Every structure is written in C-alpha cells, then in structure tokens.
Amino acid sequence: MYVAPLIRKLSLRHPMGNAEQQALLSLPTRYAAHSAEAVIVREGTSPTEACLLIEGFAYRERIARSGERQILAVHLPGDLVDLQNALLPEADHTVRALTDTRSVFLPRDALLDLCYRHRAIGEALWLDTLVDASLFREHIVDVGRRDAQTRIAHLLCELGIRIEAIGLGKRDDFELPMTQEKLADCLGLTAVHINRMLKRMEVEGMIERRMRRIRIADWPRLARAGDFDPKYLHLRDGE
Amino acid sequence: MYVAPLIRKLSLRHPMGNAEQQALLSLPTRYAAHSAEAVIVREGTSPTEACLLIEGFAYRERIARSGERQILAVHLPGDLVDLQNALLPEADHTVRALTDTRSVFLPRDALLDLCYRHRAIGEALWLDTLVDASLFREHIVDVGRRDAQTRIAHLLCELGIRIEAIGLGKRDDFELPMTQEKLADCLGLTAVHINRMLKRMEVEGMIERRMRRIRIADWPRLARAGDFDPKYLHLRDGE
DNA sequence: CGCTCAGTTGAACCCGCTCAAGCTGCGTGG
C-alpha cells in the first residue's frame, strides 16, 4: 500500500487502468527511513532500486569545483526520486533527504519489466522523467535569466502548486522546510542575499513568514513577480 | 537510410540488435530542411512527428518575461530533437535551427510503438531523453555556480567532445556555428562579456579563434578551467 | 546555562551589465 502515492501522482498526468495499478501495487517493496541530510542516492554508484518518497522532502545536488553546491531539484512525497538514474550506468549526482523522510525502495529491474508488460506504466514513468526534465529546463531559465527576487517568487509559486497538488498544503499557505542557505544553493545566490530579498518581499506585502511557514496574500501578484506560468509542470488541469 | 545517424548515436550508449536496427530503418520518413533561425518545434503545439537532425545544428530556447532569451540546449546531427516533447501534451519550449539544417521527421506514434515492440529501442530512446536531462542538470550547475570564464570553457569542452563523438571534428579543433550573442544566451551572460572573456582566454593561450573555428592548444588545461568532467555526457568509453 | 545553527544586518567590494561608439567582413546592387 506504500505505492499508492505513486499511483496518485502518475495518474495526475497519465491515465492508469486497474490492471496497471494492481501490477504496481504487487511490486516487492523495501521500507526505509532517512534523516535530514542523509544520502539517498550517491553520485558514482549504480543503484539497483528506485526510491519512492512517501513522506518528507528530498533534493538533488551537485558540487562545483569551487566547492559551492547547486541544488538541481526538490522532491516531494510521491516522487520517484531516482528514475533519472534508472537507465544510466551510474548516478551523475547525489540525492539527499531535505527533511527526515520515509520511503520505499522498488527493485529497478522489476519496475522496468512492468514498463514493457504494461504500456501505460512505461509511458507514465517515461513521462514522469520528461516532466522532471521540464522542471530542469525551467530551472535553467531561472538561474540564467531572472533576477534574485523573480527567482525566489518563482520557486515559491512552484512549490506552492506542487504542495497543493499532493494535498500537503495550500498554494498560498504551506510549510517550506528549507533553510535560507538551501534556497540560495537552489537559486544560484547567497544566503545573505536570499535573506535581504525575503525581507523586502515581506515588507512589500508579497509574502508573510512565520518560522518556515509561508503565506502568500496575493497569489496572482507573486506569480507575476515570479514570471510564473505553471505550464511547464504539465499538471492535468493546468494548475 | 536517413535514420542511420540515429542508430549510430543510440548505439553509443545502448547496444542495439539487428532486428531493432531494421525496425528503425523501416519507419516511414518525411524529409525536411530548415534554414537558420527557422522554428522546428513551436512552444504550445503538440507535434505528431519527432524530428531527427541529419545535418546542421539546432537549439532549444525559452524567452523570459524580461524578453531575454535562454538557450536550454544545443543539438547536433544524430540528435532526436523533440523526444522531450514526445509524451508531453504540448511543447513547453521552442526548438530552432541554429544553422541551415536537414532533418527527417518520424511519425511519433510509430516510433512509440517500436519502443514497446522492441525493448532495446524503448530503453535506448528513454535513455536518450535521460541523457538530455543530465545535460540540463549540468547546465543548471553552469549558470548557477560557475563564473563567466568557467562557463565558456565548460561549453567549449562539451561541444568539442560531442562534435568529436559524431565525427564532425576534433575535440580540440572544430567549427562553432554560434554568434557571441547566442553563446551569451546559452550561458546566461551578455554578448559583450562573452567577447571580453573569449579575448582574454585567447590572450592567455587557452584557445585560438579563426572566424568561427576554435582550436584548443592545451585541452587538459581548458578542461580544468571549465570544471569539466565528461561523466555527465554518459558516453560509452567515458570520453 | 552555554553551545550551535539559522537568520539578520551593515559596509565595502567586484563581476558582469549597460550604453554607446567604432570596427570588420561580406553580400548586394549599381
């Protein structure tokens, strides 16, 4: 039953019959928990299992030679975290737990087999990796061509939508379990600058913060400020 | 026979039997030519064919609200240019010809069918999109965490390797059909700054330029300067 | 109570941008 969130997520973008759902549910699973900052997939290894996040957040990272970290993506419950590495001979980046997480490991080969026995599963999983790639592309635009405030607003919008899509909060009121340093590493900025911009956005009334809780008073305004168009998320209903 | 370069490229990373090669070769094809800057796949449309580049370069782009362009990826002959959009309901970015190009369009549905009739084809094509995603990730690190000179050196190394891999030149001596403005749009910089950095790199003896031809005197040095590790390209022999 | 980690703030600096002018190579037409 651990696999249910995956089915829910895949169904968000690709219809899924009963037979396919049963096939997914009958996969053998290995339960695992990771505490914050623990490595889930290590760069350079060849995992034989795919990790399905059940609870908590995770993130992909790479370290540049300068020693600076770049966060490539943030993952939420229901995300299949290392499908990106599924067919690659070895992982080219590391996946870590952002918060304490619970997850389920599925045998990679069995999962791949299902892709060819049930076309809908194959397409749904392929699609899932293509959507990941779409987020990567948006991330390139973010760090390449948007200024600091726009980047932050954009990230908040994206996380709001994604959190709402999995029922973990509302798009304009959610828990953001990231330190300012992590936000910086995600957006190609420094923690100091993130701090100043967040403060300015709060003063200007774009957002409210209580600890790590984010409230967005005027969503359309934030979306405008963040140059945010949810199209690239490829969610069923557009939002 | 137009499909031969595709088979060669897929085989670079995934073994391919005779039956699979025959199946690919027997796909119906539609030949097309695009002159430089022509749109190959337009954002917002749902292409029913996949474009295989035969000759010339292409690039993916997105326009930020500020009007600035971000180039997401550069594609070389043999690349299947819109597999990224194959399963997505609509293209979230535009693909354009960088130079005059010749290409072949393959019916999307027939191609997808082959993926399920021949597992090796399915895995090779999925893998291809995963490698694309790996390049996107490296691109995020580039614009997020590397300074201007490092970015340029990194891009030159990547293109050198990829051009050599398809036999279009040597990694340390190749034609680069990009204006400085395009380099800038690719790397999240301005054309003026690209110009200054290229000049400095030439003065320092890292590269030589004659028109659009690039010669790299000391490849290991450029690779070091560019924080370049070809692992993320996932080529068979590591280089 | 003291340690540690995250967040906050200030001052100085610098990498890359902006604006603006001039240059170069090349295709086109007279």
Next chain:
DNA sequence: CCACGCAGCTTGAGCGGGTTCAACTGAGCG
C-alpha cells in the same frame, strides 16, 4: 569594381545587483 548596408565583433567608461566578510541576534537543546 566600388559603395553601401548590415550583422556580428570589439572596446571603453560607468554603473549596479549580488557577493564577501564580519558581527550580532535569537531559538532550540543538552
């Protein structure tokens, strides 16, 4: 064959968004 036009390249001067460095605050926790 030259004149013109134009796109891409080059160069300079000044500016500014974001960084760096450093100090301080505040919350959680043993």
